[in-house]
Amino acid sequence: MTSRAGSTGIDASLYRRQGQWCTALVDVSLGTTAAQEAVDALPEHVGKLLGSQQASEADIGALKTALVPAEGHAAPVARFVAVNNGEVVVDEIIDGLKVEASDVDCGPFPNLVALARARGGQFPYLVVEAGRDGGEVRLYHSAVQGVEERRGVTGDPEEAHHARKVPGTYSEPKNQSSTEEIWRRNADDLAKQIDELARENYVRLIVLAGDVKARELVASKLAPAHKPITSILEQHTRTGGADQSVFAAAVQERIDEVLGRDVQELSERVANRSGNGRSELALGFDEVVTALQQAQADTVLVGQYQDDETLIALKADPWLCGEGSDEHSELVIGSWPAPEVLLRATALTDATIRYVPEGVLPDGVGIAALLRWPKNTDAGD
Structure with a gap:
């Protein structure tokens, strides 16, 4: 893939x-x-x-x-x-x-x-199970079954063992301090693995579970950019009796929360731009096509798939035009169903496309676009 x-x-x-x-x-x-x-x-x-x-x-x-x-x-x-x-x-x-x-x-x-x-709308996320002896980080994608990448941190059992040995007992301050230093080192290594995977894959959610002390240490060491997207589960999953089905359900709940917030945010952005002459919102098929031709569309929102429409695909900018248009005839590739041509133009103009549920777009509108700059102005204004 x-x-x-x-x-x-x-x-x-x-x-x-x-x-x-x-x-x-x-x-x-x-x-x-x-x-x-x-x-x-x-x-x-x-x-x-x-x-x-x-x-x-x-x-x-x-x-x-x-x-x-x-x-x-x-x-x-x-x-x-x-x-x-x-x-x-x-x-x-x-x-x-x-x-x-x-x-x-x-x-x-x-x-x-x-x-x-x-x-559309799905995202990569991390699941982290932390222990005092290290931990594991797994990269997933919310729309794909199975792990995409797995990384682990394993502390040295012998080192931890010797930190508890004579002279004295573990309860003595010197030995307890040595052991806690090992835990902190493992947490630091695990946090670095999390930050690296999160940064490389643009993850939008980090689910952190495991030993209470270990997950607190790991959370405290994460990069500032990743702390807001970290959700801590009060589950110690690195034990033999841990209920993995309960854990999986809790992770899915966090994923659903992110997806739900996304839809709510899109709905609010559409509502906020619907007033004042909706200068930053294109509504309907023709307006969205015009916005894409000008590379003005930031996010194309599709509520209905426009399967009954066709568009002409072009081999260079502006990438598409309406049926019956005599413009850009030297660039014409051919005519295709509108969803294919719209998606291609969206990608080639570095825009985002989202297929949204009912209620996000105004009644009777099947497609819309949030604009990068207001209508009737130049991009440089």
């Missing part, structure tokens, strides 16, 4: 790659004999669909190879694969998505709408 759509949208570099693209969104659910048979037949079925769209043999072979079952994932589950010039560039499992019929596309740029809809 080389790219993921998140709250910041799709990686624009995908649209800048040359050559043909082939994408497939397919159901890879298991659990029944019929489902297993359907998954087994997928490579040949998708290969035929690609062949009918004049895909190259290299692209067909690469995509067929990637279509493997989603072992260990509860149904429904889909797989999204994008291939460019015989290379699998994106290969992701989408949990919870039911695909009724395989969706296969070939063209000069990738159709990443399904992936963006599934991933």
Whole structure:
């Protein structure tokens, strides 16, 4: 997997790659004999669909190879694969998505709408389990099952053991001080691992659990930028009797809180910009297209998917134009469903796209954009 759509949208570099693209969104659910048979037949079925769209043999072979079952994932589950010039560039499992019929596309740029809809608003986060002997940091993505990266800090058991040994007993101040210094050192190492992973992956949530004293030490040593996004769970998960299901539910609750705050914030931003002639808000299909043409859109908000509209994709700035337009004729690539062209233009103008639930946009509005600068002014004003 080389790219993921998140709250910041799709990686624009995908649209800048040359050559043909082939994408497939397919159901890879298991659990029944019929489902297993359907998954087994997928490579040949998708290969035929690609062949009918004049895909190259290299692209067909690469995509067929990637279509493997989603072992260990509860149904429904889909797989999204994008291939460019015989290379699998994106290969992701989408949990919870039911695909009724395989969706296969070939063209000069990738159709990443399904992936963006599934991933939009999701984010990377860390789960940390701290102990006095060290701890573990795990990197996850809120829309993806399983650990993406794992790092650990393991203190030296012999060092801790000798700090408690004779002369005297652990309760004596000298030996207790030595032991606590080891704990502080382990906490410092663990905090450094957290800060590094958080910074490299732009995490939006750090869930910290474990031994009471250890998690307090770790929390105190985190970088100032990461303390506000740290949520401490009053659970000692590094014990043999720890209930992992309770722990997982508590982590999911923190994730849901972040997602809920995001939607609430977007709703408030739309409401706040709806007055004063809404100079910083584009409402409706035509206004959003205009904003994207001017690279004025900061965040595109999609409540309805605009599947009944089409747009013309351009090979350079301004990246898109409406059907029937005679402007930029020398840049025209072709006409495609609006969701594909809108997503491409959003990525190529460094904007964000969010697929939002009902209630965020005003009644009767299916698409909107929060603007970088007010309408009827120049970017430099």
